[in-house]
Amino acid sequence: MLKIAFHPIYKHPLPAGHRFPMLKYELLRDQLLYEGTCTADNFFEPTALDDHYILNVHTVDYLNHLKHLTLDARAARKIGFPLSEALIQREIIIADGTVKASEFSINHGIAMNIAGGTHHAYADSGEGFCILNDQAIAARYLQEKQKAEKILIVDLDVHQGNGTAKIFQNDPSVFTFSMHGKSNYPFKKEVSDLDVALEDGCDDDTYLAILKDSLPKLIQSENPDFIYYLSGVDVIASDRLGKLSLSIEGCKERDRFVLQTCKDHKIPVMCSMGGGYSPEIKTIIDAHANTFRLAQSIFF
Numbered sequence: 001m002l003k004i005a006f007h008p009i010y011k012h013p014l015p016a017g018h019r020f021p022m023l024k025y026e027l028l029r030d031q032l033l034y035e036g037t038c039t040a041d042n043f044f045e046p047t048a049l050d051d052h053y054i055l056n057v058h059t060v061d062y063l064n065h066l067k068h069l070t071l072d073a074r075a076a077r078k079i080g081f082p083l084s085e086a087l088i089q090r091e092i093i094i095a096d097g098t099v100k101a102s103e104f105s106i107n108h109g110i111a112m113n114i115a116g117g118t119h120h121a122y123a124d125s126g127e128g129f130c131i132l133n134d135q136a137i138a139a140r141y142l143q144e145k146q147k148a149e150k151i152l153i154v155d156l157d158v159h160q161g162n163g164t165a166k167i168f169q170n171d172p173s174v175f176t177f178s179m180h181g182k183s184n185y186p187f188k189k190e191v192s193d194l195d196v197a198l199e200d201g202c203d204d205d206t207y208l209a210i211l212k213d214s215l216p217k218l219i220q221s222e223n224p225d226f227i228y229y230l231s232g233v234d235v236i237a238s239d240r241l242g243k244l245s246l247s248i249e250g251c252k253e254r255d256r257f258v259l260q261t262c263k264d265h266k267i268p269v270m271c272s273m274g275g276g277y278s279p280e281i282k283t284i285i286d287a288h289a290n291t292f293r294l295a296q297s298i299f300f
Helices: 024-035 060-067 073-079 085-108 134-144 162-167 204-222 248-264 281-299
Strands: 003-005 110-113 151-155 174-181 194-198 226-230 269-272
Touching: 003 085, 024 281, 060 085, 085 110, 085 134, 085 226, 085 269, 110 248, 110 281, 134 151, 134 162, 134 226, 134 269, 151 204, 162 174, 174 204, 194 204, 204 248, 226 248, 248 269, 248 281
Parallel strands: 003 110, 110 269, 151 174, 151 226, 174 194, 226 269
Antiparallel strands: none
8 A cells, every 4th residue: 555644744834925835735635635546544644753863864963953943043044944843843753754654665665755855954954945854864764774775866856955965975875866957956066976967948858868768777786775756846847946847747757757667676665745836736736646646556
């Protein structure tokens, strides 16, 4: 059965006019239930992750500053959310959702988190709506529990996974692969194990040709026993922060190829949703829902 992490805390209140579409998490769950892609049994509710697992990735000072709301003003501004106890609790619960979904992936081939994909979070700081790096935390969890040795992170959000790249820099046990907009945020890129920087306006054919050439080669050369997939839908043409020109169908084909490739190679895959900032919330929900629809059809 497809297991999906969701908690009501995912929909965190933000000031009026804030550009982050926080409503999407609840709406996405509701859409999947409404259309019959999922039932209530598909969803599980994560809890607060033990600090031990967070500290496998993040520094003690940073976590303490988050929990006591003592980040300096500049560091807080870089995150982009008004900091509060509820927000920090949300991030800790999201990380647990990704950890638990990783366990489900090992048992079922795939599992998902409706939130997560917080790849701009560094070990000692956050930025770009990212506070704790959920997939990095979960990768370290699997390694500590000896449930995975070599991990491949496939980051197809439109923005480079700079925090993830930095966390795993010079660590051969985790290979970071990022396809992202060349001229987009973050403007100072880190060095992933493989970075593919795409020109503005990159279309379906160009994008998919690069992906379909790159991913099988990486699986062959790196031989991972677990894959994290960051399936941001900010690659589509309507996205306000994207600068690429994929159609919703092109984005769906991207997801189909990644998930089918994982299935064909019998590599467990855990998906975090990442970004999506189209003006119409319906567009965001439809693009994200395709990932879940494909997971059901390919794996179950």
